[in-house]
Amino acid sequence: MMRKEFITRSPEETISLAEKFGKYLHAGDVLAYLGDLGAGKTTFTRGLALGLGLKDLVTSPTFALVHVYGQPPLQLCHFDMYRISDENELETTGFYDYDLKESIFAVEWSENILSALPASAIRLTLERISDEERRIILETKEAERFADFRA
Ligand SMILES: Nc1ncnc2c1ncn2[C@@H]1O[C@H](COP(=O)(O)OP(=O)(O)O)[C@@H](O)[C@H]1O
Numbered sequence: 512m513m514r515k516e517f518i519t520r521s522p523e524e525t526i527s528l529a530e531k532f533g534k535y536l537h538a539g540d541v542l543a544y545l546g547d548l549g550a551g552k553t554t555f556t557r558g559l560a561l562g563l564g565l566k567d568l569v570t571s572p573t574f575a576l577v578h579v580y581g582q583p584p585l586q587l588c589h590f591d592m593y594r595i596s597d598e599n600e601l602e603t604t605g606f607y608d609y610d611l612k613e614s615i616f617a618v619e620w621s622e623n624i625l626s627a628l629p630a631s632a633i634r635l636t637l638e639r640i641s642d643e644e645r646r647i648i649l650e651t652k653e654a655e656r657f658a659d660f661r662a
């Protein structure tokens with residue numbers, strides 16, 4: 512397991528970090544966010560979309576459960592699992608419907624669906640340090656792929 516830790520000091524810094532991070536991702540990746548309300552998961556996803564070259568503005572999928580940006584062969588499926596507590600409910604989100612081979616899944620509240628995540632999932636833990644500071648921890652089994660990734 513590789514672990515890298517970053518501190519951002521504004522939403523813009525989180526977006527910039529995520530934009531760089533997005534360039535390391537490809538279809539088939541599952542990004543599992545861990546972290547509380549307001550930690551910056553949706554803000555990070557906004558930068559991720561920019562890094563993937565997707566122009567649409569990312570907004571929270573709280574009510575829709577999933578927002579999809581772009582289209583195959585590379586779409587970003589942004590899930591919010593806040594209200595999901597078992598695998599039957601997970602079906603209602605489309606988690607099993609979108610073709611992961613043509614998608615990147617970015618999953619907020621992945622705490623709620625840990626057993627359904629692939630073992631290869633890339634973990635991003637976001638922690639609020641103060642109003643404007645966030646700690647962002649990357650954990651991945653693919654040390655080589657992310658070796659050069661820096662803020
Ligand atoms: N360094 C930072 N990184 C990300 N968001 C920040 C930061 N500092 C302040 N914020 C604010 O924190 C909030 C994060 O909200 P959001 O991204 O929706 O979080 P989540 O999706 O984890 O609930 C936003 O209002 C954002 O402006």
Ligand SMILES: [Mg+2]
Nearest residue numbers: 552553571619
């Ligand atoms: Mg959110």
